[in-house]
Amino acid sequence: MITLDQLTYAYPSGLGLDKINLQIKRGEFVCFMGPNGCGKSTLFNILSGLKVASSGTYAFQQTTIDATYLKNAQQRQRLHQQIGVVFQNSDTQLFNLTVADEVAFGLRQLPLAEAEIERRVNDCLVLTGCRQLRERVPYHLSGGEKKRVALASVLALNPDVLILDEPLNGLTPAAQHEILALLTTLQQAGKTILIASHDYLQIKTSAHRFVVFNEQHQIAYDIDRTSLATKPELQKELALL
Amino acid sequence: MSTKLPDWLTTSTPLPTGHQQRHFLAQNMQRLERLLQRFSQANDLARPPLKHFIAPQHKLLAVLGVILLLSLNQNILLLWLLLLGDLVILLLLPPIYLRQVLRQTAVTGAFAILLILPSLLLNANVALFAAKTLLILLNLNYYRTTTTFNQVITALQQLHCPNSVIFVVDITLIYLKMLGEFLLQLLQAVSLRTVGKSKHPYQMIGLLFGTLYLKTRDYALDLYAAMEARGFIGVYPAAPRTRQRDQLYLLLEVTVFCFLFLLGR
Ligand SMILES: Nc1ncnc2c1ncn2[C@@H]1O[C@H](COP(=O)(O)OP(=O)(O)O)[C@@H](O)[C@H]1O
Ligand SMILES: [Mg+2]
Numbered sequence: 001m002i003t004l005d006q007l008t009y010a011y012p013s014g015l016g017l018d019k020i021n022l023q024i025k026r027g028e029f030v031c032f033m034g035p036n037g038c039g040k041s042t043l044f045n046i047l048s049g050l051k052v053a054s055s056g057t058y059a060f061q062q063t064t065i066d067a068t069y070l071k072n073a074q075q076r077q078r079l080h081q082q083i084g085v086v087f088q089n090s091d092t093q094l095f096n097l098t099v100a101d102e103v104a105f106g107l108r109q110l111p112l113a114e115a116e117i118e119r120r121v122n123d124c125l126v127l128t129g130c131r132q133l134r135e136r137v138p139y140h141l142s143g144g145e146k147k148r149v150a151l152a153s154v155l156a157l158n159p160d161v162l163i164l165d166e167p168l169n170g171l172t173p174a175a176q177h178e179i180l181a182l183l184t185t186l187q188q189a190g191k192t193i194l195i196a197s198h199d200y201l202q203i204k205t206s207a208h209r210f211v212v213f214n215e216q217h218q219i220a221y222d223i224d225r226t227s228l229a230t231k232p233e234l235q236k237e238l239a240l241l
Numbered sequence: 242m243s244t245k246l247p248d249w250l251t252t253s254t255p256l257p258t259g260h261q262q263r264h265f266l267a268q269n270m271q272r273l274e275r276l277l278q279r280f281s282q283a284n285d286l287a288r289p290p291l292k293h294f295i296a297p298q299h300k301l302l303a304v305l306g307v308i309l310l311l312s313l314n315q316n317i318l319l320l321w322l323l324l325l326g327d328l329v330i331l332l333l334l335p336p337i338y339l340r341q342v343l344r345q346t347a348v349t350g351a352f353a354i355l356l357i358l359p360s361l362l363l364n365a366n367v368a369l370f371a372a373k374t375l376l377i378l379l380n381l382n383y384y385r386t387t388t389t390f391n392q393v394i395t396a397l398q399q400l401h402c403p404n405s406v407i408f409v410v411d412i413t414l415i416y417l418k419m420l421g422e423f424l425l426q427l428l429q430a431v432s433l434r435t436v437g438k439s440k441h442p443y444q445m446i447g448l449l450f451g452t453l454y455l456k457t458r459d460y461a462l463d464l465y466a467a468m469e470a471r472g473f474i475g476v477y478p479a480a481p482r483t484r485q486r487d488q489l490y491l492l493l494e495v496t497v498f499c500f501l502f503l504l505g506r
Contacts, residue, residue: 109437
């Protein structure tokens with residue numbers, strides 16, 4: 001579903017990603033790990049079409065996503081519908097006046113009946129446990145509540161791929177567990193889940209594959225859960241990240 | 242939290258797409274995004290710092306002096322002398338800076354000339370005006386490129402600006418970059434969830450600026466609290482010792498200014 005070939009991204013101040021090769025199939029649950037500044041957010045920005053690689057290629061469903069592809073509004077909007085992103089900082093992701101408007105924002109741009117929009121908004125709020133926040137102003141919610149609302153507003157567009165940049169930061173262990181349970185359910189329904197996290201112990205039972213970056217912005221390990229189970233020293237290393 | 246998924250979420254049938262025509266907001270958003278991207282990266286540019294150059298307050302005085310001279314005088318010889326002086330100073334710059342100063346002057350100068358082009362064709366006297374404008378732009382761009390934000394603060398301090406003025410400039414400079422980055426991420430979030438035609442593009446501008454305003458207010462309050470917590474009481478620390486070379490430069494500056502001023506009369 002996603003294929004990266006020798007993908008490199010350079011910021012004016014230095015490298016963000018260095019020659020990344022990666023293949024992700026539909027329905028995988030992949031956890032990206034690594035020290036701060038190793039390039040996880042940069043990778044997500046490229047996958048979601050916000051940035052374009054400096055060199056190398058990125059293909060989504062056998063289509064190469066490059067600057068020319070993204071210039072076409074129709075193609076870009078289609079990519080945005082298929083790939084949903086929950087930002088690391090949910091403050092910047094919420095800009096509507098009520099939580100219900102926030103979740104309906106994307107849906108209202110499509111030729112959908114108001115009843116259908118209403119149904120989807122409700123479903124998403126129930127799924128993420130935000131029903132009682134419906135009429136609240138997103139800006140004034142707590143950090144954990146904002147994360148859930150951001151997730152709800154992304155789910156509303158029914159994306160095939162869900163990207164979450166450190167979604168567990170600042171949540172209580174119980175809330176972390178609920179989010180991971182929801183992600184697992186979504187993955188079982190066929191969604192592809194890509195998540196960045198520092199919390200190996202919390203996520204080790206949910207993710208099926210771990211992609212670990214090193215400080216040089218390269219992939220150090222790309223390992224599935226069963227192989228990882230046989231490598232206790234690597235598990236210890238991940239728990240310390 | 243319920244974990245029973247609704248039917249529509251378990252299928253991957255693509256949603257019907259909206260109207261594809263690109264609207265005004267999307268276009269402007271991309272332009273603003275590029276601008277902000279450049280702005281938020283401007284400070285990260287890897288350039289050798291110009292630490293032991295002319296003291297910032299003297300540089301500020303020199304720029305102001307040049308602008309004053311240029312606006313008060315009509316003498317063409319003066320223009321040539323100032324240009325000569327500027328060229329000497331420019332040649333002392335490392336090439337990365339030199340290139341940037343010249344590029345910025347070319348761009349801003351082209352705009353300025355374009356604006357006065359009609360009168361330029363009618364009236365020869367305007368040529369003098371154009372030359373002056375270019376010189377002023379050159380000096381301003383020189384100052385802008387070679388001076389960091391911190392040095393601007395130092396310059397204000399050395400020229401005995403009141404602390405309250407310095408504080409306002411300081412805070413603004415600190416969080417201009419932060420707000421730029423916040424707005425950029427906000428626009429990226431909007432673009433990621435733009436999957437069709439927005440029915441009320443102007444309403445969205447309102448929403449974005451509303452959010453930005455709330456953030457501005459929170460940043461300002463947080464920033465002041467943080468500065469207070471670290472012992473800031475509204476007074477900026479004593480300025481660094483002035484060097485002998487700076488004194489000499491100041492003397493030179495004043496002499497040249499007086500000379501040129503008298504010459505231009
Ligand atoms: N806007 C930016 N401008 C310049 N450099 C950046 C920018 N964003 C990230 N970087 C750099 O790119 C590298 C990767 O950053 P990032 O992808 O945010 O890492 P992570 O999300 O894994 O912590 C870091 O070295 C960081 O300093
Ligand atoms: Mg990050």
